[in-house]
Structure formats: C-alpha cells, structure tokens
Amino acid sequence: MIAPNQWFEDFQKNMSDLLAKTPAADIERNMKALMTQTFARMDLITREEFDVQADLLARALERVDSLETRVHALEQQFDKTE
Incomplete structure (x- = not known):
C-alpha cells in the first residue's frame, strides 16, 4: 500500500503536469506578464x-x-x- 504522503505527492505532481498542459498555464503566464508590465509602468x-x-x-x-x-x-x- 502507498503511504499517504507519497500518494499526495504523486497526486500533486500529476495535477501539476495536467495543468501545465492546459490553457490555464498559458493564462497564468499571460497574467504574470501583464502584471509585470503594469507594475513597471507604475514606477513602484x-x-x-x-x-x-x-x-x-x-x-x-x-x-x-x-x-x-x-x-x-x-x-x-x-x-x-x-
């Protein structure tokens, strides 16, 4: 039987891999780029x-x-x- 911690780690890895292959990853990258540009223009x-x-x-x-x-x-x- 798989230890609970190992199961959670495997689950997390599988979910991360799945999300990396979906449009959600593109949206996240685009949002980060947009926020970076916005903050740069704000002269913070x-x-x-x-x-x-x-x-x-x-x-x-x-x-x-x-x-x-x-x-x-x-x-x-x-x-x-x-």
Whole structure:
C-alpha cells in the first residue's frame, strides 16, 4: 500500500503536469506578464528601497535640526556683540 504522503505527492505532481498542459498555464503566464508590465509602468519601488530612503530622510532631518540649533546659537552670539 502507498503511504499517504507519497500518494499526495504523486497526486500533486500529476495535477501539476495536467495543468501545465492546459490553457490555464498559458493564462497564468499571460497574467504574470501583464502584471509585470503594469507594475513597471507604475514606477513602484521595493520595500527595501523605501526603507533606505526613509532612513536617509530621518538622518537629514536630524542634521537640519542640529544645524538650526547651531544657527540660532550663532545668531544669539552675534546679537550680543552688536
């Protein structure tokens, strides 16, 4: 008797082979190609690219805050010398 796991694996393989020979496989390939083209036209970015840009923005904002503090301190020193 065939083990249940082996039977399921054989069944899955047979179904995959059957589906590969039907129009369903062509439809799937065409849909993937259509979706790829659509996403390419949308100019999307990956999550990794987004995270990198968010990190760069956070560091830039910290730098701006630091520079604003320094400018404010220099303005106060300048006002005292006048």
